[in-house]
Amino acid sequence: MNAESLGSMNAAQSLASGLMERGLGGIVFSPGSRNAPLIQAFASAGLPGGVALDERSAAHHALGMALALRRPVAVCCTSGTAALNHGPALAEADRSGLPLISLTADRPEGAHSEWQSQTLRQDGLHALHTRAHFTWKPESEEEAVRQLDGMAEALQCGPIHVNCPFDDPLYGAGTEAHTEVQPIPEGVPFSLSKPIDLSARETRISAFQSRLKQAVNGGERILLLGGTQPLNLAMDALASWSTHALLVGDPTSGMKLGDVPVITACDRWWQAWQATGKAWKEVEPDLIVSFGAPLISRKLRASLADGSPEHWHLDQGGLAPRAFGTPSRNVPCAVDEGVALGAKALKSGESALLPSFLSEWRKAWWDHENALRTGHFTALSAAGWSDLKAHACLHDALPSDTVLHLGNSTPVRYAALFPPLYDCTPWSNRGAAGIDGCTSTAVGAAMAGQRVTLITGELGFLYDANAFHLQPLPADLRIAVIHNGGGGIFRWLDGPERTGLGPSHFEWQHDTELRPLCDLHGLIHERVEDEDSLKSALMDWWSPAEAPKVLEIVTPSEESATAYFRYMEAVRG
Numbered sequence: 297m298n299a300e301s302l303g304s305m306n307a308a309q310s311l312a313s314g315l316m317e318r319g320l321g322g323i324v325f326s327p328g329s330r331n332a333p334l335i336q337a338f339a340s341a342g343l344p345g346g347v348a349l350d351e352r353s354a355a356h357h358a359l360g361m362a363l364a365l366r367r368p369v370a371v372c373c374t375s376g377t378a379a380l381n382h383g384p385a386l387a388e389a390d391r392s393g394l395p396l397i398s399l400t401a402d403r404p405e406g407a408h409s410e411w412q413s414q415t416l417r418q419d420g421l422h423a424l425h426t427r428a429h430f431t432w433k434p435e436s437e438e439e440a441v442r443q444l445d446g447m448a449e450a451l452q453c454g455p456i457h458v459n460c461p462f463d464d465p466l467y468g469a470g471t472e473a474h475t476e477v478q479p480i481p482e483g484v485p486f487s488l489s490k491p492i493d494l495s496a497r498e499t500r501i502s503a504f505q506s507r508l509k510q511a512v513n514g515g516e517r518i519l520l521l522g523g524t525q526p527l528n529l530a531m532d533a534l535a536s537w538s539t540h541a542l543l544v545g546d547p548t549s550g551m552k553l554g555d556v557p558v559i560t561a562c563d564r565w566w567q568a569w570q571a572t573g574k575a576w577k578e579v580e581p582d583l584i585v586s587f588g589a590p591l592i593s594r595k596l597r598a599s600l601a602d603g604s605p606e607h608w609h610l611d612q613g614g615l616a617p618r619a620f621g622t623p624s625r626n627v628p629c630a631v632d633e634g635v636a637l638g639a640k641a642l643k644s645g646e647s648a649l650l651p652s653f654l655s656e657w658r659k660a661w662w663d664h665e666n667a668l669r670t671g672h673f674t675a676l677s678a679a680g681w682s683d684l685k686a687h688a689c690l691h692d693a694l695p696s697d698t699v700l701h702l703g704n705s706t707p708v709r710y711a712a713l714f715p716p717l718y719d720c721t722p723w724s725n726r727g728a729a730g731i732d733g734c735t736s737t738a739v740g741a742a743m744a745g746q747r748v749t750l751i752t753g754e755l756g757f758l759y760d761a762n763a764f765h766l767q768p769l770p771a772d773l774r775i776a777v778i779h780n781g782g783g784g785i786f787r788w789l790d791g792p793e794r795t796g797l798g799p800s801h802f803e804w805q806h807d808t809e810l811r812p813l814c815d816l817h818g819l820i821h822e823r824v825e826d827e828d829s830l831k832s833a834l835m836d837w838w839s840p841a842e843a844p845k846v847l848e849i850v851t852p853s854e855e856s857a858t859a860y861f862r863y864m865e866a867v868r869g
């Protein structure tokens with residue numbers, strides 16, 4: 297068997313059934329001709345998904361679905377530049393370990409050098425941002441199975457790219473798209489651990505556990521540091537960590553504030569510590585265990601790197617980032633598994649009494665944090681109408697059962713200031729931190745059946761407006777757009793203003809109206825411009841609606857930046 301003799305239709309069919317047997321949870325198509333065999337093969341399977349015009353958005357829709365379903369989800373496009381547009385979502389998935397499958401149709405081998413139209417060199421196109429890539433042109437049944445197993449294995453660590461060269465004929469007769477979604481086939485859930493070399497894995501995990509036990513017994517200062525990752529981490533495991541270690545992480549790390557003692561407002565903590573003039577040495581850890589995407593607070597990360605601490609990183613795919621100046625060691629397991637294994641090791645080493653300098657070390661972090669938490673309410677109530685106030689109102693009103701997505705500019709940073717009332721692990725595309733797919737990712741999670749609320753800035757919203765060129769568009773979606781007239785984040789930085797180009801080239805100030813855009817896509821639009829109208833709009837904002845709702849919250853840009861800086865000062869008391 298080979299793809300040509302088998303025919304494009306059969307090759308696509310065997311890919312579809314092979315991926316479904318291995319746990320494919322959904323698929324998003326973009327229209328095209330070369331991908332006709334894939335469309336026909338997968339559309340008849342009745343998987344959750346949709347058809348999205350823009351491939352960049354489609355790939356983010358699939359990313360959001362993979363996040364919500366905890367399963368691999370595919371995105372399928374035609375040949376040529378379409379294939380390049382899967383890049384941003386693949387880069388995000390690669391950093392955050394999500395099982396996204398890019399299926400790009402291609403012309404037969406050699407078409408590009410023969411100067412045929414709509415071709416580029418597609419094999420390995422996304423090699424730098426995927427865990428593995430494949431050319432789907434199996435020469436035998438055995439090879440097909442081997443490739444499919446390779447795909448399933450790589451998907452446990454992150455995204456893959458499958459390039460599919462298809463020859464004519466591309467169209468069969470009478471494919472019936474299943475509009476009724478079939479139950480997702482049982483397969484490999486993406487967080488399941490099934491590593492390539494079991495013995496090497498066991499050795500590295502037991503080295504990690506021994507090291508933790510030794511650190512506890514030796515009274516070393518251990519920091520568990522969480523970046524963005526998709527899993528809600530188990531409370532009992534985190535509770536064990538909190539007995540022996542300090543927990544610090546982004547609001548999107550899966551360590552939920554309130555359930556365990558964790559510091560999430562990292563920039564607030566760091567800025568206030570700097571203001572005390574105290575030495576960093578007092579709070580420096582000896583050993584960092586990290587997981588997830590890079591920490592949002594660059595300043596805290598840089599200070600942590602100052603002390604060149606020993607560093608271990610939990611990542612199923614073997615990543616060992618040099619995040620704190622020194623080389624790190626990889627612990628090859630999924631984040632939830634690694635946290636649980638670490639907790640077990642810490643518990644087994646707990647016979648030694650906590651040395652007093654260790655208690656003092658943790659107390660230094662927590663005394664500082666507790667003072668800031670006390671100062672929070674006074675500092676917040678002193679603020680006038682601003683981004684800060686708008687975020688506070690939104691976080692107060694969020695229903696506990698909503699799945700929160702956060703734009704990755706200021707919204708994810710503001711979220712760190714408010715103790716969560718919702719049950720989920722909030723999400724933000726912090727892996728590669730592009731603003732180009734935040735809305736599409738939220739839409740993707742809603743496509744998978746979640747009740748999603750997205751809080752975003754208006755530039756991110758405008759940028760990713762193609763998120764709504766999607767059929768069918770899910771209705772259970774609420775989008776709060778903080779419209780501060782530009783990229784508010786650039787007012788938090790020193791540099792842009794000094795250049796004299798701040799408003800024009802960095803913030804990108806504009807007067808774009810959001811209503812016409814919402815009308816274009818059939819979104820229910822409402823606009824508020826002060827605290828009282830925001831509060832009253834939020835009273836029944838989450839009640840069922842026919843279409844997604846967009847709440848445009850207009851805030852003053854200059855006052856918003858001032859309110860943030862005043863808050864950061866006032867919170868110190």
Ligand SMILES: Cc1ncc(C[n+]2csc(CCOP(=O)(O)OP(=O)(O)O)c2C)c(N)n1
Nearest residue numbers: 705706730731732753754755756783784785
């Ligand atoms: C694809 C991409 N382009 C540019 C940037 C740089 N960038 C980071 S934040 C930002 C502005 C975001 O503005 P907005 O969405 O209004 O949010 P705010 O800063 O007001 O919270 C830009 C352009 C990026 N991260 N990703």
